[in-house]
Amino acid sequence: MIVQQLVNGLTVGSLYALMALGLTMVYGVLRVLHVAHAAVFTLGAYGGLWTFTLTGSFWLALLGAMAVAVAAGLAMERWVYWPLLAKPTVATLIASIGVFVGLEEVYRLVAGPEPHAFRVTLRINDVRIAGVLVTAPQVLVIAVTVALLAALWLFLTRTSLGLALRAVSQDREIAAACAMNVRRIVSLNFALGSALAGAAGMLVGVYYNSVSPTMGDVTAYKGLAIIVLGGLGSVPGTVVGALLIGILETAFIGFVEFPFPRDAWAFLAMIVVFLLRPQGLLGR
Amino acid sequence: MYLLTVATLVAIYAILTLGLNTVTGLAGQISLGHAAFFGVGAYTTAILTVRHGWSFWPALLAAVAASAAVGALVGAAAIRVRDDFLAITTMGVNFVLVSVFLYFPFFGGALGIGGIPGPRLLGQEVAKPGFLALTIGGVVLALAVNLWLGRSWAGLALQALREDEDAARAAAVDVRKFKILAFTIGTGLAGLAGAFYASFLTFISAGDFGFPFSITVLCMLVFGGIGTNRGAVAGAIVLGAAPELFRFLADYRMLTYGALLVLLVRFQPAGLLGDDSAIWRRLRGARAA
Numbered sequence: 001m002i003v004q005q006l007v008n009g010l011t012v013g014s015l016y017a018l019m020a021l022g023l024t025m026v027y028g029v030l031r032v033l034h035v036a037h038a039a040v041f042t043l044g045a046y047g048g049l050w051t052f053t054l055t056g057s058f059w060l061a062l063l064g065a066m067a068v069a070v071a072a073g074l075a076m077e078r079w080v081y082w083p084l085l086a087k088p089t090v091a092t093l094i095a096s097i098g099v100f101v102g103l104e105e106v107y108r109l110v111a112g113p114e115p116h117a118f119r120v121t122l123r124i125n126d127v128r129i130a131g132v133l134v135t136a137p138q139v140l141v142i143a144v145t146v147a148l149l150a151a152l153w154l155f156l157t158r159t160s161l162g163l164a165l166r167a168v169s170q171d172r173e174i175a176a177a178c179a180m181n182v183r184r185i186v187s188l189n190f191a192l193g194s195a196l197a198g199a200a201g202m203l204v205g206v207y208y209n210s211v212s213p214t215m216g217d218v219t220a221y222k223g224l225a226i227i228v229l230g231g232l233g234s235v236p237g238t239v240v241g242a243l244l245i246g247i248l249e250t251a252f253i254g255f256v257e258f259p260f261p262r263d264a265w266a267f268l269a270m271i272v273v274f275l276l277r278p279q280g281l282l283g284r
Numbered sequence: 285m286y287l288l289t290v291a292t293l294v295a296i297y298a299i300l301t302l303g304l305n306t307v308t309g310l311a312g313q314i315s316l317g318h319a320a321f322f323g324v325g326a327y328t329t330a331i332l333t334v335r336h337g338w339s340f341w342p343a344l345l346a347a348v349a350a351s352a353a354v355g356a357l358v359g360a361a362a363i364r365v366r367d368d369f370l371a372i373t374t375m376g377v378n379f380v381l382v383s384v385f386l387y388f389p390f391f392g393g394a395l396g397i398g399g400i401p402g403p404r405l406l407g408q409e410v411a412k413p414g415f416l417a418l419t420i421g422g423v424v425l426a427l428a429v430n431l432w433l434g435r436s437w438a439g440l441a442l443q444a445l446r447e448d449e450d451a452a453r454a455a456a457v458d459v460r461k462f463k464i465l466a467f468t469i470g471t472g473l474a475g476l477a478g479a480f481y482a483s484f485l486t487f488i489s490a491g492d493f494g495f496p497f498s499i500t501v502l503c504m505l506v507f508g509g510i511g512t513n514r515g516a517v518a519g520a521i522v523l524g525a526a527p528e529l530f531r532f533l534a535d536y537r538m539l540t541y542g543a544l545l546v547l548l549v550r551f552q553p554a555g556l557l558g559d560d561s562a563i564w565r566r567l568r569g570a571r572a573a
Contacts, residue, residue, distance in 0.1 A: 033368045083550060089367055090314050094506060095549040097316070101499050102542020109536070217495065221379050224372045263383055267376035274365055274373070 003132045005250050011138045013246020014145035015207065017239045018200035019219055020226040021152070022073070022193025026081075028169035028233035029189050032089060035096040036076055037197055038220030039103035044069040044198025045205040045215060046111060049118050058120055062144070062202055069198025070191045077190040082183075100220060107213035115212035118205040137207050148199060149239065152192065156235065165189055169233060218263050225266040229273050231280025240281055245269060288412045290528045292484055295419035296477045298520035301504045302426040302513060303473030308502070309511040310434065311466035312446025313362055314371045317378035318501045321471040323385060323493030325351040325478020330397040330488055331390075340403035340483055347479035348472045355471025359464035378495045385490035396489025400482050419480050423517070426473050430513050433469065442466055496538060503541040506548055509558025518557050 019041050026034040044065040051064030080099055084092045127134040134142075156162040168175040168185045176182045204219075205211040226245055230237030245266045253262060273280060304318045325347035332338040332346055358377055362370050385391045403410045403418065410418065433439045441462045444452035453459050482488050500523075508519020523541070527534040554561035 033372065080546060080550075087549070087553070090371075091549045091553060093314065093368060093371055094502070095546045097499055097502075098542040098545025098549070100542070101496060101538045102546070105536065105539035105542065109539070218379065221372070221375050221495075225376060228369065228372065264380045267380050270376065271361070271373070274361070274369070278364065 006247060007132060007134055007138065009247030009250035010243060011141050011207070011246070012250060013243035014142055015200055015204050016222065016226055016246055017242035018145055018148065018196045018203070020223040020230075020238050020242050021149075021235065022190075022197045023223050024227045024230065024233055024235060024238040025169070025189050025193040027227065028235075029165075029172065029186050030081060030085065032081060032092045033096065033224060034076075034081075034193075035093065035220055035224070036080070036099035036103065037073075037193070038216035038223065039100045040069050040072050040076075040194045041197040041201040041204075041219055042104070042107060042211075042213065042216040043072050044201030045118075045211045046107060046201075047198065048202030049116060049205060049211050052118070052120065058122070058206075061120075062199060065202035066195040066198040069194040069201070073190045073194025073197070074187060077187055082186075100216070104213050104216065111213065113213060115210040117209055118202075118211050119209060120206050141203050141207055144199065144203060148196060152196070152235075155192075161185075161188070222263065222266045225270040228270050229266075229280060231282045234280065234282045237280055237282030244281075285412065288416055290525060292412070292416045292419050292480075293528075294521055294524040295416065295423050296480050296484070297501070297504060297524040298423045298517045299419070299426045299473055299477040299480070300501050301508070301516040301520040302423070302430055303470040303477065304501055304505050305470075305511070305513065305516040306430055306433065306473065307466050307470035309505065309516070310430070310439065310446065311442040311463065313359075313463060313466060314367065315358075315374045315467075315470070316371050316495070316498050316502065317358070317374035317376075317381075318471075318474055319493045319495070319497035320374075320378040320381040321351045321355055321474035322478045322481070322497070322501075323381060323488075323490075324354050324471075325475030326482040326488050326493070327385060327391055327397070327478075328475070329479040329482040330392075330400045333401050333483070334397055334399055340401065340479075344403075344476070344479040347482075348475040351475025351478065352468045352472035355467045355474070356464050358471070359467025362463045362467065363460045375495060375498075378493075378498055382490050382494050385493065392489070394489070396487060398487040400486045400488070402483050402486070415484060419484075422476055422480060426476070427513055427517070429469060429473065434513075438462065438465060499538075499545075500541060503545055507544055507555050509555035509561055509564070512558055515555055515557045519555065522556070 023034055023037050047068030048061045048065030052061035076099060080095055084095055122136045122140060124136050124139055126136050127139055156166060164180050164185055168182055172182055226241045227238050230241030249262050249265050300322055304315060307313050307315045328347040328350040329343045332343040358374060361373055365373050386394060441457045444457050445459060445462055449459060504519035504523045505516055507523055509515025527537050533540060548555060552561060557564050
């Protein structure tokens with residue numbers, strides 16, 4: 001039973017991790033909170049659903065979701081974040097929220113306020129290991145997350161572009177002084193983060209069989225709570241934080257009678273971290 | 285009658301915007317959870333009048349006190365968290381409070397609370413024109429509080445805090461005290477607005493106090509001109525009345541607000557009537573000439 005809850009928690013946690021990684025990466029290079037990332041996430045879900053209805057292929061849909069998300073992320077970087085870089089962070093934050101609420105309204109106007117079903121017939125079966133049931137969608141979510149995270153990790157640690165990206169996130173000015181094209185690396189960063197968020201959006205749509213304009217609401221704030229928990233800008237910290245929140249939420253739903261709202265746990269964890277360890281779990 | 289309703293709602297928005305201006309405009313502490321404090325005020329009024337038979341006036345005072353108390357708590361959190369992180373914290377407060385309103389039966393759950401009585405004055409139920417006068421009285425009160433605060437030593441300290449927290453601390457400004465003060469006053473005003481809102485609409489539910497509404501209030505403030513009281517009131521009037529008077533706008537409300545926020549921050553950060561806005565400069569120029 002405990003292990004079963006753990007599996008459920010890990011699934012939810014991997015979805016959070018995919019979503020929150022983009023936030024942490026953007027914070028890493030620009031030091032802004034990218035609230036509109038949640039709108040990218042929702043767009044990924046719609047993009048995936050749209051591609052899936054057209055082609056009927058899960059993998060093409062995943063690509064489609066990531067493609068529209070990348071386009072949206074790059075557009076925001078170019079027209080919202082980059083021009084506001086010199087302004088105080090609060091200004092950027094307000095603009096980012098503006099983009100977020102505006103886009104949610106666009107989704108509602110274009111696709112309608114009602115949730116769309118996202119039914120995918122999977123060619124994999126439920127897995128049962130020693131009495132613990134891992135459903136087919138869970139297998140899918142965990143497999144895709146692990147694959148994407150591994151790819152990101154390899155990219156960041158094994159390629160020179162990944163090295164440049166880490167350099168820019170440590171110190172933008174010094175990186176520029178070392179003849180790195182900071183502008184392009186920031187764009188690359190947005191592209192990577194948005195691709196992950198797009199994939200997350202689509203997987204959430206498939207996992208809960210529902211895509212709706214407001215699906216990014218709770219995600220927006222939970223993603224922010226998770227990156228604070230993990231230590232802002234820390235990629236491994238974000239993954240740990242996301243898995244922890246996922247497990248915490250499912251564990252308490254499974255075992256505690258107290259009707260504490262599910263979405264409040266992330267917030268509570270964040271407050272505790274603020275008070276005890278402001279640099280986050282794995283922050284520097 | 286319809287115009288009276290719109291005017292009353294606009295006056296309530298103006299109280300809210302003025303309250304947010306105390307916290308965000310004057311003291312520079314960004315709050316993305318203003319609607320939550322509005323909700324605390326509204327729910328306090330609703331529960332006290334409907335379940336405990338209180339009349340409007342003491343419930344109004346209790347609402348202000350309850351909101352201010354919750355606000356002081358968040359202000360205390362603001363001592364440790366700054367800027368972006370404060371924004372996330374207040375956003376979180378908003379989400380958590382709304383889910384508390386929504387899931388706990390004590391707050392009426394998804395059904396909300398209905399049958400909230402209106403205020404009585406001299407033994408008589410206050411009618412709509414009277415209610416409008418009342419809320420305008422609330423706006424005047426909020427204005428007076430902000431004006432007094434702006435001219436007092438406390439106001440000077442708050443502005444110092446906004447401009448440079450570290451420098452303010454170095455100049456022996458008790459940053460902690462003034463952050464809590466700003467939050468207490470700003471959220472107390474939100475509680476006042478909440479009390480009016482609950483008894484005016486006679487029905488409230490958790491959805492009225494969500495994060496989008498916090499953004500709406502923030503948008504009113506930024507649009508009018510953040511940091512100025514005239515801007516706060518002007519923003520509430522223009523953005524509060526526009527979707528009611530032009531119905532076709534109502535469907536695109538959040539889109540409009542979102543686009544406005546982005547465009548304003550990028551091209552006209554002082555808003556409509558802020559100290560450095562195009563319109564205000566021209567008005568000042570005309571007066572000086």
